[in-house]
Amino acid sequence: MMSLPSLGTLSLLLAIPVIGAVVLLLMPRRQTKALFTIALLASSANFLWSLSILNQFDGSKGEMQLVERLPWMPGFGIEYIVGVDGISLFLVLLTTLLMPLAILASWSVKEKIKEYLFFMLLLETGMLGVFVALDLFLFYVFWEVSLVPMYFLIGVWGGPRRIYAALKFVVYTMAGSLLMLVAIIYLATRHAQTAQTMTFNLLQIYDLRLPFNEQTWLFLAFALSFAIKVPVFPFHTWLPDAHVEAPTAGSVILASILLKLGTYGFLRFAIPLFPDVALAAAPFFMALAVIGIIYGAVVAMMQADIKKLVAYSSVSHLGFVMLGLFALNMQGIQGSIYQMLNHGLSTGALFLLVGMIYDRRHTRLIEDFGGLWKQLPIFSALLLFVTFSSIGLPGLNGFVGEFLILLGSFAVTPHWAAAAATGVILGAIYMLWMYRRVIFGPLNNPENQKLQDLNNREILILAPIVALIVLMGVYPQPFLSRMSASVDLTLKRVFAPQTAPVADKEATAEENEEDGR
Amino acid sequence: MDVNLIPLLPATQVLLTALVVMLLDLFIKEPEKGLLAWISLLGLALGAGETVLLWGSQESAFGDTLLLDNFALFFAQIFLGVAALTILSSIHYVRQTKIHEGEFYELILFATVGMILMAAANDLIIFFLGLETMSIAVYVLTGLWRASSQSSEAAMKYFLMGAFATGFLLYGIALIYGATGATNLNQISAYLVEQPTDWPLYLVAGALLLLVGFAFKVGAVPFHFWVPDVYEGAPTPVTGFMSVAVKAAAFAGWARIVLHKLSPLDTDWAVPLWVLAIATMTVGNLLAISQSSVKRMLAYSSIAHAGYLLIAFVVGEEWGGLPLLFYLLAYSFMTLGAFAVITSLTDKEHPRESYTDFAGLGFKRPFLAMAMSLFMLSLAGFPPLAGFAGKFYIFRSAVLSGHVSLAIIGVLNSLLSVIYYLRVIVAMYMEEGGAEGKRFGQSPYLYIAVAFAVAGTLYLGIVPSKALEWSRISYFPLD
DSSP, X not given: OTTSOOTTHHXXXXXXXXXXXXXXXXXXXXXXXXXXXXXXXXXXXXXXXXXHHHHHOOTTOOSOEEEEEEEEEGGGTEEEEEEEOTTTHHHHHHHHXXXXXXXXXXXXXXXXXXXXXXXXXXXXXXXXXXXXXXXXXXXXXXXXXXXXXXXXXXXXXXXXXXHHHHHHHHHHHHHHHHHHHHHHHHHHHHHHHHHSSOOOBHHHHTXXXXXXXXXXXXXXXXXXXXXXXXXXXXXXXXXXXXXXXXXXXXXXXXXXXXXXXHHHHIIIIIHHHXXXXXXXXXXXXXXXXXXXXXXXXXXXXXXXXXHHHHHHHHHHHHHHHHHHHHHOSHHHHHHHHHHHHHHHHHXXXXXXXXXXXXXXXXXXXXXXXXXXXXXXXXXXXXXXXXHHHHHTOTTSHHHHHHHHHHHHHHHHOHHHHHHHHHHHHHHHHHHHHHHHHHHSSOOOOHHHHTOOOOOHHHHHHHHHHHHHHHHHHHOOHHHHHHHHHHHHHHHHHHHSOOOOOOXXXXXXXXXXXXXXX | OOOOOGXXXXXXXXXXXXXXXXXXXXXXXXXXXXXXXXXXXXXXXXXXXXXXXXXXXXXXXXXXXXXXXXXXXXXXXXXXXXXXXXXXXXXXXXXXXXXXXXXXXXXXXXXXXXXXXXXXXXXXXXXXXXXXXXHHHHHHHHTOOTTOHHHHHHHHHHHHHHHHHHHHHHHHHHHHHHHHSOOBHHHHHHHHHHSOSOOOHHHHHHHHHHHHHHHHHHTOTTSOTHHHHHHHHSOHHHHHHIIIIIHHHHHHHHIIIIIIITGGGHXXXXXXXXXXXXXXXXXXXXXXXXOSBHHHHHHHHHHHHHHHHHHHHHHOHHHHHHHHHHHHHHHHHHHHHHHHHHHHHOOSSOOOOBGGXXXXXXHHSHHHHHHHHHHHHHHHTXXXXXXXXXXXXXXXXXXXXXXXXHHHHHHHXXXXXXHHHHHHHIIIIISOSSSTTOOOOOOHHHHHHHHHHHXXXXXXXXXXXXXXXXXXXXXXXXX
């Protein structure tokens, strides 16, 4: 299988959306149908192409696969290196799957479609790039590239407070990422001092084991950036604003994929690069995760706006992901990767459903609804199904992820796991309560009596998600087996014995001056 | 005594062009004056061609007072390019605002001659001559829009402040001459190496005065007070020219004289420069946030960028040389592009440079708005654009040389700058109204200039290797 020439597979994955975006720019803006078709074609083609990655991927290996390397700024050790492993594989597939669905769900966007689709495609490349970049510089570039299109999507096509929400989103994210940039430069510099080569190659920098003190500062810089993105409890305040103001597809992408960039960042960068500090800080992060789980759930329960409720439920669900990550064992991390996918599917579907009802009724307030079961049977059935997935009903995907996470964290700190388990119960309460108020009861609002049920396009959008929810619920093995080798490798990096302390800073500095220029 | 004239070639080329334009201006009637722009562009292109041919040479002339090396050629190319783009983007503008076309082009060319001499000077006196040639031309350019009282005010202010700064500079040169007995940089440098300690106090004082003079010219805090008013009052293309070329010329002189030749004095000004760098970027960014005019905002942001550039001087030439040159190159494209877009909004009566004037541009003039967004994102330091690459190498040099605190303060400043740069994008794309009933400049030449700037911003951001190498071989063969 590996004898296939793999050079170009991932690069093409990154290139297809950009090509689509450039074609869009050259099209006349009047022809909205054609614009939609091109965007849909580009994103669907990318999904099909990503399936070939799944095909080429060897699940028994933990190392990076399909690696491509090209010198970019050779004098500075900056390379274009991309690759996937069991951790990023399914996140890539999630991205490519949700993108065409999100575009298909953007039918209700009527204004400035050309720019809208342009930014959607650019966003896809940015997010995919974060998942496959193996050079710290390249990673940072994609990290920021994924920010700008989202800024436009919220700011131009969002709700009434869109400008405020968009700026808040950018400033919060940048505040973390700029410090991370300094940390990346510092890390590469320290690596150059010890290993005599200037490089930003992540796989080489993994081998660098800095003293605890330095690790602490660097970890903090990385962790702040990722914690804002996830968002971990005290850094979550940008999220409700961004979600509520974003257009439907924006919310879907934001919740399903952009938030995962943060958790992925922890797993790929912050934890294995600074293992000593990550181990020391694990109890702290588990505590924050549990606070996030319960806080998110309680606040979600109090919301009057369905979209805001789903937004806060994300804070709660991402808390589970963080809890699993910092359990730092096989079950915990596997569970949290699984939960990233689950959250991507179920919350994505929830935002899609909220968007569909909003398109019809132009309100998202729970109190405006009631008794929709009678009028919208398909909608109600799908919402019920996704609600069950979201609250972790056994037999559906959410259960597998939450179960693994609780299993993993119970092995480390039983009390935190127990506290987190209450979050599962709270999750069931707020979701089902919302469902009861929206779907059951008398259908006495005359506006609701005229609503149309979902059309074929909308059912088509949700069908693949529903299928995956079931598949991942009853047959998790193909997913978990492809993750385990890579998770194992990451854990080995974390628990590797501390090597000799790095050589003194001054002793090697001079030898690197040539590279430095 | 044989006289080597080759080092003067690019400057002479531009000077001759200016004289030709000046003469022809007398004979060409009003509607055909556009021809002068093309003659000027031709002269600049010839000059640029000469710099390419001369690339790699290492010569000196006139008793070692003038050098022709890659450093001088690198900057000459920047000046020629900036002058050309400025002329391209103002062909329509000068006609609309009834600025005398002949004078406008001549003065741009004369200023360019001065700049080329500044970057090539190996003698403080020659440097001073170049500086004055440039400055006087730019003072006049600032006040050339005679219908605008703001323009006249700006010219007066600029002239007074500039004269003041020149005084500092000249006094510094005099003190250095007093201490070392030379104005030639090689001799001064030799003196400093021979006598590594035990300098007379007035030598250090002279060097610090020199520093103050430079700080005035680049608009570093606390010598920045003239910048906003002058930048706002000057005709927009001239503001672009000033904020790029004049600044680059001052930095070129600063780099050759202070960073390179006077490097033994490093220890004396490390601390003042550190303070200057941080104050400049922080004050520039904080004041830029509260502006309501985009042009004025860019004036403050140019102060902030001078602050980032000063990091290169703090870290010393070994680390700072390359990033300094590369940053100036990147900065030229994005800033010039931004001013070209503002130029396109001008109509006869109104300068139209406030945020509200940009409202709706995004969908009325998609190309200009997209270009402006690129320039703003690049200035704010978003990858993969030129501004990010520039900042990356500057901050990297700070980290490499052990000034991590400078890098952290630098990135926090970048965060501040995001707030006001994005406001332009907010106005263009997210705010309604304004655009209806407005006419926007349709000059095809301006579009060409903007397209050049876009190409440069993208090129330097995505594949900077060549330009980095170019910056490296321009700085490091300095003898």
